[in-house]
Amino acid sequence: METNIVKCDEGYQLELQGQPVAKISTERNPYHLQNCYLKFDQAELTAWEKACQAQHEQHAQHAQHEGEELFDLFRYIATAENSPLQVMLSSREKEKAEFLAAHGFKKLRMCYEVSVKQSDLKPEVICRSERTGGTGRTRETGRNERTEGECVSIKRAIAGEAAYAACGELLYEYYRATHAPISPLTVSLEQFLEDLPIEVFYSGTNGQVSQAAFVEENEIAYVCSRDMDKFTAFAQNVVDKLFKSYQSIFFEADDVDPAGMALKGLFAVAEQETFDTWVYRVAKLN
Structure with a gap:
């Protein structure tokens, strides 16, 4: 059975005996252009690969094909796209995760989606907040209850204000640093700022922003820090x-x-x- 892979507008079409049997969709994210994002049906790919394996074994029986390597689908796509390949996956998709691992992908990041109520705060966080009223000072004495690293007051800024721009610059550098090893940021600071929520809470000293949390109603959209020793207290206040x-x-x-x-x-x-x-990377490309 002859197998083939054909480039199409939306990605790659996998064929068997000249008929399409599977498709790998490709996308590019303007924020992270270095990686090529893939979407595919694992069952379709597995069936196509089995046919490819059978074809390889058949060819191997002939002397002229002796030593020929089995076609590597993802290496082919990574080379054609001249970039790493990226797949986003739920942790519940265990079979697909095993498939990716077996084909040379590495899990580089896990993202938690967290929805919480005040009752979900850890007991020690609640106690500290009740003692200080979120200010870092006890209600009874007015003295600092938290350590120096914990005493963090917060301010608010909105888009158009100088403090907002400073918070955006800090987030841009922080976001770029944390994403660089996986999928580097590829937009300018100006474009990045345009897409942020218009409200931010922040703290800092000597005119420099140290912590920031961009919020939109009840969502904390982005957080960043240049002083992690003080970030937990800042986040608690937010x-x-x-x-x-x-x-x-x-x-x-x-x-x-x-x-x-x-x-x-x-x-x-x-x-x-x-x-x-x-993420799947080919050494000679990266």
Whole structure:
């Protein structure tokens, strides 16, 4: 049975005996242009690969094909696209994850989608907040209750203000650094700022922004820090403020993002589904 792969507008079409049997869709994300994003049906690919294996074994029986390597589908696509390949996958798709691992993909990032109420705060976080009222000072004495690293007050800025721009610049550099090993950021600072929520909470010293949390209603869309020793206290103050207006809040946290994971760490949440990033790289291309 003859197998073939054909480039088409939306990606690659896999053929068997001249008939299409599977398709791999390709996409490019303007924010992360270095990687080529793939979508495919695993069952279709598995069936096509079995036919490819049978063809290879048949060819191997002939002397002129002795030593011929089995066709590597993902190497072919990565070479054709001249870029790493990326697949986004739910952690519940275990069979597909095994398929990717067997074909040379590596899981490089896990993303948690977190929806929480105030009652989900860890007991020690609640106690600290009750003692200080979210200010870092005890209600009874007015003295600092938290350590120096924990005393963090927050301010608010909106798009168009100088403080907002400074927060955006910090987030841009932070986002670029945390994404670089997986899928580098490829948009300008100006474009990046255009797509951010218009409201941000922040803290800093000597005129320099140290922490920032961009919010949209009850969603914490982005967090960043240049001083992780103070970020947890900052994040606690942000969620305290949001819980005064909303019964629940929502955010995403990547396991490669220290600030995002520190925010998640304020809450006692059960292990849950994650959305994982799998990347395939060809050494000579990268």
